[in-house]
Amino acid sequence: MSAQTCELCEVTGGELLWQDARCRVIRVADAHYPAFCRVVWRRHVAEMTDLDMTDRAHLMAVVWATERVLRDAMQPDKINLASFGNMVPHVHWHVIPRFSDDRHFPQSVWGTPQRDGLAHAGPASSVLTAALEQILGPATDAVPGR
Amino acid sequence: MSAQTCELCEVTGGELLWQDARCRVIRVADAHYPAFCRVVWRRHVAEMTDLDMTDRAHLMAVVWATERVLRDAMQPDKINLASFGNMVPHVHWHVIPRFSDDRHFPQSVWGTPQRDGLAHAGPASSVLTAALEQILGPATDAVPGR
Numbered sequence: 001m002s003a004q005t006c007e008l009c010e011v012t013g014g015e016l017l018w019q020d021a022r023c024r025v026i027r028v029a030d031a032h033y034p035a036f037c038r039v040v041w042r043r044h045v046a047e048m049t050d051l052d053m054t055d056r057a058h059l060m061a062v063v064w065a066t067e068r069v070l071r072d073a074m075q076p077d078k079i080n081l082a083s084f085g086n087m088v089p090h091v092h093w094h095v096i097p098r099f100s101d102d103r104h105f106p107q108s109v110w111g112t113p114q115r116d117g118l119a120h121a122g123p124a125s126s127v128l129t130a131a132l133e134q135i136l137g138p139a140t141d142a143v144p145g146r
Numbered sequence: 147m148s149a150q151t152c153e154l155c156e157v158t159g160g161e162l163l164w165q166d167a168r169c170r171v172i173r174v175a176d177a178h179y180p181a182f183c184r185v186v187w188r189r190h191v192a193e194m195t196d197l198d199m200t201d202r203a204h205l206m207a208v209v210w211a212t213e214r215v216l217r218d219a220m221q222p223d224k225i226n227l228a229s230f231g232n233m234v235p236h237v238h239w240h241v242i243p244r245f246s247d248d249r250h251f252p253q254s255v256w257g258t259p260q261r262d263g264l265a266h267a268g269p270a271s272s273v274l275t276a277a278l279e280q281i282l283g284p285a286t287d288a289v290p291g292r
Contacts, residue, residue: 067193084224
């Protein structure tokens with residue numbers, strides 16, 4: 001897949017919670033996991049080891065901030081982190097608060113459903129944004145061209 | 147689950163490729179994914195944000211080294227990274243070289259099998275160890291008590 005046809009190059013991919021010039025945090029529209037977030041690197045790069053050390057550290061700092069904010073807001077039983085990119089080979093991290101009564105627990109959300117499961121709503125997106133800004137600084141409005 | 151009954155506190159969990167005082171890299175015995183590796187934090191901690199910044203950076207440096215070594219050795223179509231801990235809430239990272247003709251691609255290895263799939267053998271473990279040592283330095287033989 002080239003950058004020209006990559007959906008993460010083309011669209012935000014969810015509700016924008018925070019962004020800077022290098023990456024963005026989005027909230028995914030997932031009925032079973034309403035607080036499922038993703039951290040998406042802006043530039044079209046396939047693997048973490050395609051990024052230099054500085055960019056890698058920056059991206060992970062945003063992943064840790066997202067984990068921290070979701071833990072503080074929701075006290076999940078577990079946080080799940082994953083970066084696959086098998087379908088969209090553009091670096092992005094899944095950050096998912098998990099609960100023992102959710103649809104797949106203790107399986108991954110990509111596994112076999114275990115029950116109908118409770119969808120834990122989580123706080124309003126404005127609350128998550130405010131908490132992210134407290135850790136990461138203000139979101140950038142105007143983002144330089146890709 | 148307490149540290150007293152945690153399997154990652156009790157057993158290595160695979161073939162040991164590299165270790166230092168803080169973490170270890172193991173090769174998992176997975177028939178479909180013979181080069182599936184895990185990076186296991188030594189201390190019993192559930193979440194990445196339970197580690198301080200220095201430990202977090204160290205653990206991820208070992209994850210990136212494992213990704214680098216697997217990429218160089220196997221040229222996979224994609225690397226998959228994940229840290230769940232739903233069943234064993236002790237920080238560990240899955241590092242999985244993926245190929246378009248493997249059992250689950252483009253699904254995660256926790257998803258529905260797509261075909262019988264080819265098991266890509268990967269190099270001998272001694273080769274992976276040597277490559278890890280080149281990036282991370284010599285493995286530690288004697289590990290302090292947990």
